[in-house]
Amino acid sequence: MNTDAPQNEPVRHRINRRRLLLSAAGGVGALAVSAGAGWWARRDPARGPRLWSSSAPGGRIALPAESGGSLCVSGYDGRVSALDPRTGAVRWSKAVVAPGVADTPSGLPLAVGDGVVCVTAPDRVHVFDAASGEARWEVPVPDWRDVPWSQSPAVGGGGVFAPYGTTLRSFDVADGSLRWSGPPNSSGRLVVAGDTLYTPGRPAGLRAFDTRGGELRWEQNSVRTVQVAGGPSVHQGAVYLADCDPDMGNPAVLALDAGTGRVRWRRAQPKVLGCPPSVADGTLCLFSGDRLTALDADTGETRWAVTTAIGSGRGESSMTAADGIAYVGTNDDRLYAFDLATGRLRWQDEPEHLDTGGEFTVVSLAAAGAAVYRGSRTGVHALGALPSA
Numbered sequence: 001m002n003t004d005a006p007q008n009e010p011v012r013h014r015i016n017r018r019r020l021l022l023s024a025a026g027g028v029g030a031l032a033v034s035a036g037a038g039w040w041a042r043r044d045p046a047r048g049p050r051l052w053s054s055s056a057p058g059g060r061i062a063l064p065a066e067s068g069g070s071l072c073v074s075g076y077d078g079r080v081s082a083l084d085p086r087t088g089a090v091r092w093s094k095a096v097v098a099p100g101v102a103d104t105p106s107g108l109p110l111a112v113g114d115g116v117v118c119v120t121a122p123d124r125v126h127v128f129d130a131a132s133g134e135a136r137w138e139v140p141v142p143d144w145r146d147v148p149w150s151q152s153p154a155v156g157g158g159g160v161f162a163p164y165g166t167t168l169r170s171f172d173v174a175d176g177s178l179r180w181s182g183p184p185n186s187s188g189r190l191v192v193a194g195d196t197l198y199t200p201g202r203p204a205g206l207r208a209f210d211t212r213g214g215e216l217r218w219e220q221n222s223v224r225t226v227q228v229a230g231g232p233s234v235h236q237g238a239v240y241l242a243d244c245d246p247d248m249g250n251p252a253v254l255a256l257d258a259g260t261g262r263v264r265w266r267r268a269q270p271k272v273l274g275c276p277p278s279v280a281d282g283t284l285c286l287f288s289g290d291r292l293t294a295l296d297a298d299t300g301e302t303r304w305a306v307t308t309a310i311g312s313g314r315g316e317s318s319m320t321a322a323d324g325i326a327y328v329g330t331n332d333d334r335l336y337a338f339d340l341a342t343g344r345l346r347w348q349d350e351p352e353h354l355d356t357g358g359e360f361t362v363v364s365l366a367a368a369g370a371a372v373y374r375g376s377r378t379g380v381h382a383l384g385a386l387p388s389a
Helices: 018-042
Strands: 050-054 059-062 071-075 079-083 090-095 110-113 116-120 124-129 135-140 154-156 159-164 167-172 178-184 191-193 196-200 206-210 216-220 233-235 238-245 249-257 263-268 278-280 283-288 291-296 302-307 318-322 325-329 335-339 345-349 364-368 371-376 379-384
Touching: 059 110, 059 364, 059 371, 071 110, 079 116, 116 159, 124 159, 124 167, 154 191, 191 233, 233 278, 249 283, 283 318, 283 325, 291 325, 318 364, 325 364, 325 371, 335 371, 335 379
Parallel strands: 110 154, 278 318
Antiparallel strands: 050 379, 059 071, 071 079, 079 090, 110 116, 116 124, 124 135, 154 159, 159 167, 167 178, 191 196, 196 206, 206 216, 233 238, 238 249, 249 263, 278 283, 283 291, 291 302, 318 325, 325 335, 335 345, 364 371, 371 379
8 A cells, every 4th residue: 555645635526427327318218118128028038158147236347468367347336356257256356435436337447457456436546456456555636527437547568547637647556656647638548558658638639648758759639529438449550539529520430550640541430439449350340329330440441330239228338349259238238249250140148137227337348259248237247258278
C-alpha cells in the first residue's frame, strides 16, 4: 500500500446517471416484452458450447495478454475478482467499494497487464497483484467529474494510466508514484500498445503519448469527436476508431498509422457504434444496434454484413472478435458466434428465461483462442473450446 499518498479525501461528486439510463432504455424494453413473450415461450432453445458459469455478479471482464493469467472481473457488487479461465474457480476476490457507491451500470473501469489489476473508483485508483490479489497501492484523485463507466484506465509500459475529469495521469506500476500528468483535455477509453499510450482528446482529436515520459508523439486533429464506444483499438501498427461530428452526425470509421497518426483510410458508418471496434485475422468488426459488419482492416472495404438479434433487456449489447470468430452478446443474455471469414452463424446460446426486465446492464465480452467469456448482471459465463492443458 502506498503510505505516501495524500491523506485528504476529495469530495465525491455523486451524479446519479443510472435513472437517466433506465428511463431511456425502459420504453424499448417494454415493447420487446409485449412483442416477444409469445415466440420466446414457443421457441426451440439453442445451446452453445457451454464450458462453465459463475453466479457471482459479473460486470466488466478482462484477460491479460500473457497465457495462464486470470480472467479478471469488476463486478456490480463493488468487488474485483480473478477467476480461473478454464474452470471459473475464484482465485481471489477483493472489495473495492460498497455495492452501488460507484453508481455505474457496468462495474468499475478495469484494466490488466504488467502483473497487476487496476480498478478506478470515483475518488481513487486501486491496484492489486494479479497473481495473489494483494493490494499493492491506491492513490486518491481529487477531480472526478464524469460517470465512471464512460472512461477506462490502461496498464502497460511500466505504468498505470487513468483519466480523471479531463486530466490524464501516469502512475508507476510498482509503487503508485506519479510519473507524469497532463496535458488537459484528455479523456475516454485509453489504450496502451508497446511504449505508446493512445487517448481521445476533448472535444476532438486523437493523441499518442510516450508511456515513460508523457511526451506527445503525435496528434491527429482531423478526427472529430471520438465516440466513447467507438475506440480506439490498436492492432498490428494501426489504430481503429469511430468518430462523429457532434453537430452534423455523419459517423465514420477511421484507420490511422499507429506510429505517425496519418489517416490510412476513412469510411462512412451508417450508425453510431455501440461498442469499440474489434480486430482479428485482418478483419475489423463493427457492431451497431442489430448490425454486425466486417471490413478489410487494411483497406476498409466491406467483406460482409449480417443482421443480429436486438437485445430486449435494459442496457447495451457488446461484440468482440478472436481466432476466426466474431461474438455478439445481447443485453438479454443471448450470445452469437459468427464465422469471421464469411459471416455465417456458427452457433448461438440462449438462456432459460429471456431477461427483459431488471436493472440496466452493459454486457462485457473477452475472448482468447476459441473461448469467449461473457460478463453481465447474471454472472460470468464461458463458452467455446478451451485450449489443451
